[in-house]
Amino acid sequence: MSIMKDQDLSTFTEALRRENLKLTPQRKKIFSTIAESDEHWEVDDLVYRFWESEDRISRATIYRTLDILVDYGFVRKVDFGEGRSRYEYAADKKYHDHMICEECGEIFEFTDENLRKHQERLCEIFDFTPSKHVVQIYGLCSECQAEPDAGK
């Protein structure tokens, strides 16, 4: 685990203490696994990863810990309309949006400051105080346009 992520872990530890929550082995393990995970993983990715390891962690605990991590801003919850949630480690990553290929499932991240500013302006017009923006573009990625079966 990198220096940066060790820092994150101690930030997590402090946040827990601040709210009188305990630093349990389960929470520690979930945190460090997440910090090393691929992007946009789902709960079962964690469940099965732990399942194969020495000490399993129950679904309930995983869900509960994720809620805390989302609250604290270490993890972002994303919904690509699959009927279940995905998550991404947020601590070392700035604002971005997603393109989702409906053929191969690949997810492309992009950042567009103009897009962001447009939205801010709209909020001003509506006198709306935003807490969260969702921008998603569904369609066919470059590969899948060429060969419709590429991703299968």
Next chain:
Amino acid sequence: MSIMKDQDLSTFTEALRRENLKLTPQRKKIFSTIAESDEHWEVDDLVYRFWESEDRISRATIYRTLDILVDYGFVRKVDFGEGRSRYEYAADKKYHDHMICEECGEIFEFTDENLRKHQERLCEIFDFTPSKHVVQIYGLCSECQAEPDAGK
């Protein structure tokens, strides 16, 4: 039912015939109810409305009919992260996006051509062929900023 919506119904009828599907009383009733419904309704809104009427329609049939209507483009399915889907009658309404107040649940629609064009440009850059865009802004509406309990 307006002239416009009668036209829609016959378009629906034709679409059904084209695919060898039958025009049943249930489908007719669902269609006309939808065409008169408020925006962003959910399945249970329909279920209960039919429940109180003469002839009830089963959940399964409602879901199946909605799938067809979404396929044909008469209805748009929207997800505001509530754990269930909402729908809106699409036939007489052009492109728009949504602001969702997290306090009172109100949904505001807006249309911004620049935003749309920005997204188109991004798709070109990524060589991505879009089929669907989702833009949602969650936060506090004007009313709810002033009085946090306004919507309760």
Next chain:
DNA sequence: ATTTAATTGAGATTGAATCTCAATTAATGA
């Protein structure tokens, strides 16, 4: 009127997410 493939509805099933509660454990401080 007959034929046939599509449709319906009741109820079972799935799958994600949440809840319950008894047993366990981290944290605090004497």
Next chain:
DNA sequence: TCATTAATTGAGATTCAATCTCAATTAAAT
């Protein structure tokens, strides 16, 4: 180090939206 206490865990039950199954019904075409 040990006792106290409130937080945590895990197994399994529960919830809820959505989908599936299948026998009975029905729209539509001839």
